[in-house]
Amino acid sequence: MTIKNVISAQNLNLTFQTNDGPVHALKGVSLDIAKGDFVSFIGPSGCGKTTFLRCMADLEQPTGGSITVNGTTAEAARKARAYGYVFQAAGLYPWRTIGRNISLPLEIMGYSKADIADRVARTLELVELAGFEKKSPWQLSGGMQQRASIARALAFDADILLMDEPFGALDEIVRDHLNEQLLQLWARTEKTIAFVTHSIPEAVYLSTKIVVMSPRPGRITDIIESTLPKERPLDIRESPEFLEIAHRVRDGLRAGHAYD
Amino acid sequence: MKNLVPVFTVLAVIVGIWYLAVAPMNVRVALDQAERAGEVVVPEGSVPRRAVSVWRLMLDNSDHVALGYALERPRLPTPGQVGQELWKTTGEMVQKGRPFSKRGLIYHGWITLQSTLWGFALGTLLGIVGAVAIVYSRTAQLSLMPWAIISQTIPIVALAPMIIVLSSQVGIEGRGVPKAIISAYLCFFPVLVGMVKGLRAPQPAQLDLLRTYNATGLQSFLRLRLPASVPYLFTSLKVGIAAALVGTIVGELPTGAISGLGARILIGDQFGTPLAIWSALFAAAVLAGALVTLLDLAQRVTLKRMGMAP
Secondary structure, three states: OOOOEEEEEEEEEEEEEEOOEEEEEEEEEEEEEEOOOEEEEEOOOOOOHHHHHHHHOOOOOOOEEEEEEOOEEHHHHHHOOOEEEEOOOOOOOOOOOHHHHHHHHHHHOOOOHHHHHHHHHHHHHHOOOOOOOOOOHHHOOHHHHHHHHHHHHHOOOOOEEEEEOOOOOOOHHHHHHHHHHHHHHHHHHOOEEEEEEOOHHHHHHHOOEEEEEEOOOOEEEEEEEOOOOOOOOHHHHHOHHHHHHHHHHHHHHHHHHHHO | OOOHHHHHHHHHHHHHHHHHHHHHHHHHHHHHHHHHOOOOOOOOOHHHHOOOOHHHHHHHOOOOHHHHHHOOOOOOOOHHHHHHHHHHHOHHHHHOOOOOOOOOHHHHHHHHHHHHHHHHHHHHHHHHHHHHHHHHOHHHHHHHHHHHHHHOOOOHHHHHHHHHHHHHHOOOOOOHHHHHHHHHHHHHHHHHHHHHHHHOOOOHHHHHHHHHOOOOHHHHHHHHHHHHHHHHHHHHHHHHHHHHHHHHHHHHOOOOOOOOHHHHHHHHHHOOOHHHHHHHHHHHHHHHHHHHHHHHHHHHHHHHHHOOOO
């Protein structure tokens, strides 16, 4: 295994024991994510894409196979605060201002006061929320709240960003805008991003690598390396190249469905 | 302003029904009194009158019905009489420069308030500590929760004298401590239940988020669970303080206490002075209302300052 693989999963299995018998959330999943990759996971619900992300984050323990994050176990990586995690719901604390929400991980990790103020200002700038530091969460729109939650995940400068359908609950126009911003942010920060979505255009537009997954058992059915350039204006989505990749993703999803 | 009309309508209806009820409730006492004063009453004699319904008596002696509204020891005092008695035992005492006279309700209310606040503090503390234990330990949940529920099914009137007797056995002088214990006994339960719910209010994703920060248990308690429980806590405190007041008054009732609103109610009963009972009841109601209003105010200010209420 080379160092450049930030996340590496080998033959990963995860079986939940339920009253209706075992559920194979993940079966034989192997994947390497290189430094600086933007990897999207797409598939119908129950395909294990979120479970896979949670395994990377050590929020779920695989029942078989191995996974390494930054060359160590997922648990060690979590304890070293190697990644920032963004949930589908922004989950900002209503009793904290936007600024104090972003400082939450920094307080927990024991950063100095001056450092915290500095980082909060910097990350707010990064997600274009400068000036909203003193506002309460309820004063912000859904899209702005999600940007604040991304800022919270960026504040402690982890190299990896794990995002679980972060824009799933937002309307299409806000989503387009945030996708564009996310790409710019990725280009500027050179982070490695794992991104769960159920939107084909979103996956194709954002990713350098698209992982198509399929349910029962949860598994990878196709891995597509994107041929799109790094610089991607929104209208690239009408280019033949884009449509071709989208077509292949759709075929992969359909094949997964025909299987069961 | 628009709310005042329905509020005062309901109040007027209650006072109206009360005034109307005074006539039948007091007609027998009024007729006895009129007869002693030499008036002609139909039928004669208090014993034969027992066989006649109050409605018949009111119809046959309509001249004397009004007497029922000005009795010294009425079966049911009028709102005006209760108000006068309340004023006599509070405001008038202040005017006379003896606000803390033992014959006034300010003194007795103060005794009850002290025990209530001690019981409230103790009960709240117990409730919060119990809730933390229950949320963090399954063993505590299985062993504490059933007892907490059973404790509330025992009539407090039965338990209160035992607490007084037992506490005097261990050398506790006076009624202050046992009364506070009885009051805490009633008060801890709503706080416990509310805090368990409040401490469990955070979503799984919010707890997962703290896990990704590798936060310690104490950090997630102080930064997530505790602030998330504040709205639940205040709701419980408002129920709890009312329960604490009831607990204190019950603690004063069957235990031979000589001061406190509960003692006033008991003494009023024993000496046949219904006005004293009614004014003590109203003093207790006013006290409860004031305490709940204060907590409500504290809730609004706190939640607003926390940013949890717009």
